[in-house]
Amino acid sequence: MKKHNFSAGPCILPQEVFEKAAQAVLDFNGMGLSILEISHRDKAFVAVMEEARALALELLGLTGKGYQALFLQGGASMEFLRVPYNLMKVDGKAAYLDTGTWASGAIKEAKPFGETVVVASSKPDNYTYIPKEYSIPADADYFHCTSNNTIFGTQMKSFPETNVPMVCDMSSDIFSRTLDFSKFDLIYAGAQKNMGPAGTTLIVVKEEILGKTGRAIPNIMNYQQHIEKESMYNTPAVFAIYTSLLTLQWLKNLGGIAAIEKLNEAKAKLLYDEIDRNPLFKGTTVKEDRSNMNATFLLADENHTALFDSMWKAAGISGISGHRSVGGYRASMYNALPIESVQVLVDVMKELENKI
Amino acid sequence: MKKHNFSAGPCILPQEVFEKAAQAVLDFNGMGLSILEISHRDKAFVAVMEEARALALELLGLTGKGYQALFLQGGASMEFLRVPYNLMKVDGKAAYLDTGTWASGAIKEAKPFGETVVVASSKPDNYTYIPKEYSIPADADYFHCTSNNTIFGTQMKSFPETNVPMVCDMSSDIFSRTLDFSKFDLIYAGAQKNMGPAGTTLIVVKEEILGKTGRAIPNIMNYQQHIEKESMYNTPAVFAIYTSLLTLQWLKNLGGIAAIEKLNEAKAKLLYDEIDRNPLFKGTTVKEDRSNMNATFLLADENHTALFDSMWKAAGISGISGHRSVGGYRASMYNALPIESVQVLVDVMKELENKI
Structure with missing residues (x-):
């Protein structure tokens, strides 16, 4: 039986993507390979990569606007390092917004490169708000923020107006909502959230901001090097990129980001409405900053944990245990999660209320 | 029809690995995911990773000898950078042997870290020998070499005796031949040669050599950080690691490195004997340094190119066009390539001789 997969990432992808990817592992494009x-x-x-x-x-509405897209290896954590290498000037300054574990990780990697200013942090409140x-x-060389905080369940609903180049880690909500991406x-x-399996990272960069640091950049860290080599400076993660392409094709056929955004809003509303209505549950973040991707919530009475856990497991639900930093539950509702899965979870929450 | 795949990498893997990997993309371990x-x-x-x-x-005979194995992202080109970060002391010195394009790439990434001594280079002879x-x-902090040169078709048959820590890029011949790996x-x-698909890199490191540089190392570049987190400092390349495990299991069931080495020697002998016997062909490297993984050879008379190319393509052979740095042909005979495929190529070479 197929599970209702609420995993925070790696996470559910469309079933047709799994089927096409499996077929390609046996025989790609009828090549006999x-x-x-x-x-x-x-x-x-090469055609897949292009x-x-x-x-x-x-899909981001950035065609013909001076941007390049790269598919590199290393995960977002590698970009924590590539960003200051490529953007922080010698004796330069960078500004970071600290909204969670990943934002904090990005700050740590930037510090040795120059003055790293944390413009604000919600850490004292365990990152419950933005x-x-x-x-x-x-005079900052760039401003860095994290659009969605997978662990804490918060999401930036707006972005600051600034003349400084804006850098954003969108690992957990890219392709999930409409934004003016040209602001970044x-x-x-x-x-491994909305785009494909673990093993590749999408980088979208406005070319004009590169090459200005006065810093020697190792080849493997240099975005300009990767752009020049058309994302094949070294052997790329072939399968992860192919599977990402299948997922992006699925999204395009569905109507693109605007179409998926409506579905994502409906899923999030369904679950948050139940969290707010059902006296057995409470959310962990301030309401206005709630993430449409990752809903974090607690049982009001921890004594119900064993019963609730047995019920959602029996319903075929998987992956809703909360991160150890927050506890409780986290239901991740990425693009490929059907609303039917959210309904199953909501039904279990109601059933728990009826039982108690 | 399944091709005879001589690709230099990514390259052929065992058929049973493709089948198990495809199945896991549909349903892993009967989990419904x-x-x-x-x-x-x-x-x-976690069990797969362990x-x-x-x-x-x-398989390398290094269990219980103070080594740790990591599966990271970035390809060998990322290790060109991680190695000096982790091993070259501040104001230190490293020694490199330059045997080809990848060795040369490793040297370039090391140079900004300290004195980088190239102890020898075969570049003036287009890397035709070791x-x-x-x-x-x-007083070098380490010595770096490349065991097999995929592009030029040479392979180190012996390694120097030295008291300096020895670092080796074994991307294209690891798990293919017996060596005393504890010397490294x-x-x-x-x-993406003998171990799995593109997208993960194996690092095997003797723990005692780490932590001695006096250098601040970014987290994502720090081997000690990755060891402490059991190769899960950040999200690993799940599918590439799983498929690598399947390939390593296949190798173990076959009898390990000693068993595959015999097969690899038989395949290489079959092809090199024909290159040396057949007056239409000539090898590109000195004989004593010939790689058992990548055989590079030329047509003695380039006028036969069109005919030969049409013949091997008709025989179902794929991936033997030479790298642009060498020209001619390159037949890569990694672990999973059956000797029957080499026989098909040799038969085509003989057939060409008969036709002319």
Whole structure:
């Protein structure tokens, strides 16, 4: 039986993507070869890479606007390091917004590169909200933020107006909602939420911001090097990129980001309405900053834990245990999660109320 | 029809690996979930990671000898940078042997870290041999070499005796031949030759050599950080690691490295004997340094190119066009390539001789 998969990432992808990816592992494009055994220089894979790069820009509305898309290895945590390497000037300054574990990780990697200003942090409140009152130094080389905080269940609903280049880690909500993506100069995202399996990272960068640091950049860390080599500076993660392309194609066929956003809003409303209505549960974040991707909540009375856990497991639900930093539950509702799965969870929550 | 796949990498893997990997994309371990949608923290994947790390050490004969195995992202090109970060002392010195394109790439990434001594280079002869007469500075922090040169078709048949920590890029021949691997202090290898699909890199490191540089190391670049987190400092490349485990299990069932070495020697002998016997062909490297993994050869008369190309394509052979740096042909005979495929190529070479 297929599970209702609320995993925070790696996470559910469309069933048709699983089926096409499995077929490609056996025989890719009728070539008589597995996708795992073809050269990345084979024209069939070069076409995959080109389409994936172009489609990522198209879905974000950034085609023809001076942006390049790359699919690199290392996860968002590698971009924590690539960003200051490529953007922080020698004796420069960077501004960071601290909204959670990943934002904090990005700050740590940037510090050795220059003055790293944390413009605001919600850490003293265990990251239960997104700080909104802060100013970004006008002389910063860039401003870095995290659009969605997977662990804490918060999401930036608006972004600051600034003349400083804006860098955003969108790992856990890219392709899930409409934004004016042209406000950002650099966006990066680990694939393993809304885009594909673990093993590749999408980087979308406005070319004009690069090459200005006066810093020697190692080849493997240099975005300009990767752009020049069309994302094949070294052997790319072939299968992860192909599967990401399948997922982006699925999204395009569905109507793109605007279409999925409506579905994501309906899923989030369904679950948050129940969390707020049902006296047995309570959310962990301030309401206005609630993430549409990751809903974090607690049982009002922890004595109900064993019963609730047995009930959702019996209903075929998987992956809703909360992160150890927050406890309780976390239901991740990425693009590919059907609303029917959310309904099953809500039904279990109601059933618990009826039993107690 | 299944091709005879001589691709230089990504390359052929065992057919049973393709079948098991495809099945796992549909349903992993009967969990009702794809391997692509499970959390890397799920106990089923934690078990995969643990077994892959342990089995890599076991096959190399390094269990219980103070080594740790990691599966990271970035490819060998990322290790070109991680190695000096982790091993070159502040104001330190490193020694490199330059035997080809990848060795040269490793040298470039190391240079900004300190004095980088190239102890010998075969570049003036287009890397057609492995330099053997050189001395390694006794005060070097480490000595770096490349065991097999995929592009040029050469392979180190012996390694220097030195008291300096020895680092080896074994991307294209790891798990293919018996060596005393305990002579090496750090071995790294991109998976996409003998170990798995593109997207993960095996690093085998003797723990005692780490933590001695006096250098601040970014978290994502720090081997000690990755060891402490059991290769899950950040989300690992789940599918690439699982498929690598399947390949390592296949190798173990076959009898391990000693068993595959005999098959690899038989395949290489079959092809090189024909290259040497057949007056239409000539090898590109000195004989004593010929790689058992990548055989590079030319047509003695380029006028036969069109005919030969049409013949091997008709025979179902794929991936033997030479790298642009060498020209001609390159037949890569990694672990999973059956000797029958080599026989098909040899038969085509003989057939060409008969036709002319």
